[in-house]
Amino acid sequence: MGLFDKIFGKKKMAETIAENIEADVFSFDLSDLAETSESEREIVTVVEPEISVEQVAEPEIQSVIQSEPETQIEEKYEKSLKKTSKSFGARFNEFLANFRSVDEEFFEDLEDTLIMSDVGVDVATQLTDDLRREVKLQKAKSQDDVKRVIIEKMVDNFGESGLDTSLNLQENLTVMMFVGVNGVGKTTTIGKLANRFRNEGKKVLLAAADTFRAGATDQLVEWAHRSDVEIVVGKEKSDPASVVFDAVKKAKTESYDILLIDTAGRLQNKENLMKELEKMGKIIKREIPDAPHETLLALDATTGQNAISQAKEFSNVTPLTGIVLTKLDGSAKGGIILTIQQILQIPVKLVGLGEGINDLETFNEELFVKGLFQDLI
Numbered sequence: 001m002g003l004f005d006k007i008f009g010k011k012k013m014a015e016t017i018a019e020n021i022e023a024d025v026f027s028f029d030l031s032d033l034a035e036t037s038e039s040e041r042e043i044v045t046v047v048e049p050e051i052s053v054e055q056v057a058e059p060e061i062q063s064v065i066q067s068e069p070e071t072q073i074e075e076k077y078e079k080s081l082k083k084t085s086k087s088f089g090a091r092f093n094e095f096l097a098n099f100r101s102v103d104e105e106f107f108e109d110l111e112d113t114l115i116m117s118d119v120g121v122d123v124a125t126q127l128t129d130d131l132r133r134e135v136k137l138q139k140a141k142s143q144d145d146v147k148r149v150i151i152e153k154m155v156d157n158f159g160e161s162g163l164d165t166s167l168n169l170q171e172n173l174t175v176m177m178f179v180g181v182n183g184v185g186k187t188t189t190i191g192k193l194a195n196r197f198r199n200e201g202k203k204v205l206l207a208a209a210d211t212f213r214a215g216a217t218d219q220l221v222e223w224a225h226r227s228d229v230e231i232v233v234g235k236e237k238s239d240p241a242s243v244v245f246d247a248v249k250k251a252k253t254e255s256y257d258i259l260l261i262d263t264a265g266r267l268q269n270k271e272n273l274m275k276e277l278e279k280m281g282k283i284i285k286r287e288i289p290d291a292p293h294e295t296l297l298a299l300d301a302t303t304g305q306n307a308i309s310q311a312k313e314f315s316n317v318t319p320l321t322g323i324v325l326t327k328l329d330g331s332a333k334g335g336i337i338l339t340i341q342q343i344l345q346i347p348v349k350l351v352g353l354g355e356g357i358n359d360l361e362t363f364n365e366e367l368f369v370k371g372l373f374q375d376l377i
């Protein structure tokens with residue numbers, strides 16, 4: 001089953017066309033969707049209490065990370081993606097309003113619309129080619145048919161990324177390093193995540209390894225207070241690797257569950273940044289050979305295509321295991337996630353949905369896609 005069917009609970013175009021051969025248009029209304037979502041929610045809540053004690057005791061920590069009710073998380077996604085879906089929806093609706101027939105000009109306009117929606121040139125071209133085939137294959141002619149094929153294809157493409165978006169949490173100590181340029185939201189993400197792990201009963205330690213920017217350490221100390229967790233800091237301009245060394249030692253000897261490391265991101269000095277991250281990596285590995293378990297790149301969703309260049313730059317500097325896409329709430333360019341995953345093949349693992357301490361969520365493809373298309377369907 002493709003992601004489209006899973007989310008929207010709908011049959012594929014081909015099947016529906018066959019069934020609706022007599023009818024002119026498809027019935028694809030919102031009340032239908034609402035019903036589907038409701039039943040999906042019911043399934044989720046029924047499954048939860050059935051988890052046995054043995055299963056809970058398993059070291060499968062990934063599944064425990066979401067403690068908020070699913071409906072609340074869904075609302076957060078919907079709210080945060082309003083700007084994106086509005087501009088996305090408006091562009092597509094305008095494009096479809098000018099629809100006359102499915103010809104080459106139509107596909108060219110479609111490609112332009114996709115590019116303007118921050119889907120990126122490569123992805124837009126590939127999607128248009130796919131859609132060209134699909135529209136022909138499914139003999140879609142009316143505006144509604146075409147619209148549905150487009151959405152179906154985009155949703156399924158997205159669901160077929162095959163990337164693992166869950167955090168790689170360990171039974172014992174998990175070490176996570178955060179990289180990214182200044183101002184993208186690294187410190188805020190660490191603060192939010194610390195609070196979340198702390199609420200789950202985990203022993204959390206922070207490491208303020210951005211010793212270069214005045215105020216960076218103070219900011220992280222403030223978050224440590226808010227989340228009620230401990231933090232290792234160094235003197236201003238001291239070697240960030242020594243902060244990492246102290247933090248790893250402390251985390252190991254005092255049996256912490258989670259160590260979150262904040263780093264400085266100075267892209268203008270790539271050589272230094274690479275050396276610094278390499279040095280930190282070596283120090284961590286000396287103590288814990290399979291760590292860091294996550295190296296997460298924070299990207300600001302409001303920067304659109306610029307985020308892609310940053311991701312490319314950083315993946316040349318250090319191996320990345322995932323992306324944190326921050327400020328999705330303030331962005332009309334959330335479609336960038338599609339491009340990040342497709343072009344870079346790096347999973348988005350966390351999304352920032354606001355400035356508050358609870359505004360960080362594990363990335364959920366289904367909820368994202370629902371939020372993205374809320375103004376189109």
Ligand SMILES: Nc1nc2c(ncn2[C@@H]2O[C@H](COP(=O)(O)OP(=O)(O)OP(=O)(O)O)[C@@H](O)[C@H]2O)c(=O)[nH]1
Nearest residue numbers: 182183184185186187188326327330352353354355
């Ligand atoms: N709306 C919104 N704002 C966010 C989000 N995440 C971070 N911010 C804001 O972005 C600004 C920069 O965040 P920081 O966490 O300081 O960014 P940083 O990457 O650590 O920056 P440096 O410490 O300079 O390296 C702050 O004002 C945050 O409140 C988010 O998900 N949504």
